[in-house]
Amino acid sequence: MANPFAGEVEVVLDGRPHVAKLTLGALAELEAVLGEDSLMALVARFEAGRFSTRDVLALLVAGLRGGGWQGRAGDLMTVEIGGGPVGAARAAAELLARAFAVPGEAG
Numbered sequence: 657m658a659n660p661f662a663g664e665v666e667v668v669l670d671g672r673p674h675v676a677k678l679t680l681g682a683l684a685e686l687e688a689v690l691g692e693d694s695l696m697a698l699v700a701r702f703e704a705g706r707f708s709t710r711d712v713l714a715l716l717v718a719g720l721r722g723g724g725w726q727g728r729a730g731d732l733m734t735v736e737i738g739g740g741p742v743g744a745a746r747a748a749a750e751l752l753a754r755a756f757a758v759p760g761e762a763g
Contacts, residue, residue, distance in 0.1 A: 663754040667720060667747050668738025676719030676747065678755035686718040699756065702749050709741070715748035 658664035664677045692698050717729045737744045
């Protein structure tokens with residue numbers, strides 16, 4: 657079970673729950689994959705609703721890896737993600753929000 661106070665988000669793949677978390681290593685991987693000049697630019701894209709499916713998949717892969725998942729981006733192309741595309745986008749947005757939340761502050 658994911659612990660939101662630890663920055664974790666639950667992502668369901670083929671009916672099995674997985675913990676996702678944007679660790680420092682996962683954030684570095686995400687920056688490299690998306691070629692964004694900063695993660696704040698990516699956060700701004702999500703806040704403005706200007707994110708792509710590539711952004712969502714990259715965030716999910718980075719978060720799942722940060723949670724200990726051993727898969728690769730291609731693996732997500734063949735699984736059913738809980739909640740479908742909307743659930744995937746919601747999980748990606750939660751990952752970003754929780755990665756930058758200050759513990760104990762409402763957000």
